[in-house]
Amino acid sequence: MARKLSMRQAINEALDQEMARDPTVFIMGEDIAGGQGGQGELDAWGGPLGVTKGLYHKHPGRVLDTPLSESAFVGAAIGAAACGMRPVAELMFLDFMGVCFDQIFNQAAKFKYMFGGKAETPVVVRAMVGAGFRAAAQHSQMLTPIFTHIPGLKVVCPSNAYDAKGLLIQSIRDNDPVIFCEHKNLYGVETEVPEESYAIPFAEANVVRDGDDATIVTYGLMVHRAMDAADALAKKGIECDVIDLRTLSPIDWDTVLDSVERTGRLVCVDEANPRCSIASDVSAKVAQDAFKSLKAGIGMVTAPHTPVPFSPALEDIYIPSAAQISEAVQRTMGK
């Protein structure tokens, strides 16, 4: 039965259901319960934004609060995964990759290949991504392209509660290391979410709006900006395909190429910085494989090549807007 759930609740439900289903699943991270060692309540926080609230008491011994030691606990999750467990480690903010990246990209990502196929590392690293929270340069980045660059990693970034639940369940069941990116500005957004467990396969993009004039390809929070832009464009008689990639590695090239071959116009929207981004990656693929279909140069709408600023006045113009997306689509139409 479906009910309205926020993305925060949907992620919590996915973790809850997977822990109930599989005893090898456990979760770990900083303050994911909270209150350890003090005189007050346990599960005082349930994660810094309350995503894991309630799981501590429901799954005794399987919700592990860690010291502030990202290298040690992310590495321990990876080591435990290599020993047959299915840990979900919460990195809190993906920006903290800087203090544990070796464990992710030199260890987890490479075990399968480097050990001749004999190792499997079914670990999930959950982390918040994205700007708009007034959290400034070290708590707001969209670092997805850094992870898609690394062979051996899978990268997921849902845009809504329904996808978040199904993609997280798939991530936990997947036998490869998965970086699961949760946009902090989507935690409160509600959609219909079935109560029962379900998995959404990777590399299956979601066409969230149909149109024959142009293709907008994006993921995460930007799906909502793209939909706003597409609504505005429709009023001007321009109809867009809006493609929510959902998983960035692996990526559903077929859906992107099929759409561009039909519309002939492409705008890639990415909250990441522009160089070597998901947007530039999709642009390059389409230029390579569907060049003859293109009626205009490819448009890209991304964050600027700057860190994320703090001041709301600056952060608001850092994040790609519906107006910018709409303008980019119109440029591909010579308008």
Added chain:
Amino acid sequence: MAKNPFPLSKEKLLDAYRTMRTIREFEERLHTEFAKGEIPGFVHLYAGEEAAGTGIMMHLTDKDRIASTHRGHGHCIAKGVDVKSMMAEIFGKAAGACRGKGGSMHIADLSKGMMGANGILGAGAPLACGAGLAAKYRGDGGVGISFVGDGASNQGTFLESLNLAAVWNLPVIFVVENNGYAESTHRDYAVAVDSYVDRAAGFGLPGVTVDGTDFFAVYETAGEVIKRAREGGGPSLLECKMVRFYGHFEGDQQLYRGKGELEDIRANRDCIKLFASRIVEAGVVTPKELEKIDREAAQLIEEAAAFAKSAPPPAPAELLTDVYVSY
């Protein structure tokens, strides 16, 4: 035959000797082959350090996991990884332990509890915590062993892992193989504390230092800390003071060593010679029994080298396989 004064049966003593001799033969063969240009890439040899890996690993079974270092051949052999597949791996062949895709710095065999040599110094410590965590979670009595050198004992990953293991009371042993040099830099320059026992104490776990060239000292102390970890007593740090017979990597001229230093350690601190003298002088084994093992170890390595050299390289299609389980 004299009464055996050692903590191991004669059979086990000969096993230990065989493991150490096999490691020594393996490493000396690599030294020779590397000098001839037969081996691609970097090779870091464990010769001189055999007593530490052997003395520790004799307490372990396949369910116990070790996270090794860039100097990992000895750990692999002592943990039971097949010597032929190791040699083939180092020669970059398809029959290698990692199908030729890992090389010397990444030999692994998870079925033996060998979680991999590691090209990133200190990176194995969190992984060993994960092994300990998995064992504790399952309640299977297994332990995780993290190896670092004196150099990597300064890495944040190692120091964070000491704290994590202590906080979670994990069945993990942190072995510091102190051979006196981090690459070319002396331990006394780069490690701020005089004693690793003090460093362990600073993280809230017991530490103990042993003469890593003394097999029996390693064996007995490792036995105590591993037993404690298995019984829920938590992590420990074990420092083995040892010597490195070759350079940091093959090709290293070792200009940083003092005059006569290498000659001295080879003459007076060779852990295999010291072990052999002890067990022969005690009258428990005969020189003839050891010589037989010497010949067998040499033969094994000869066969492994011949196998590795004649084995085919990986097929070009191997470039693209095993990146993911599914993609």
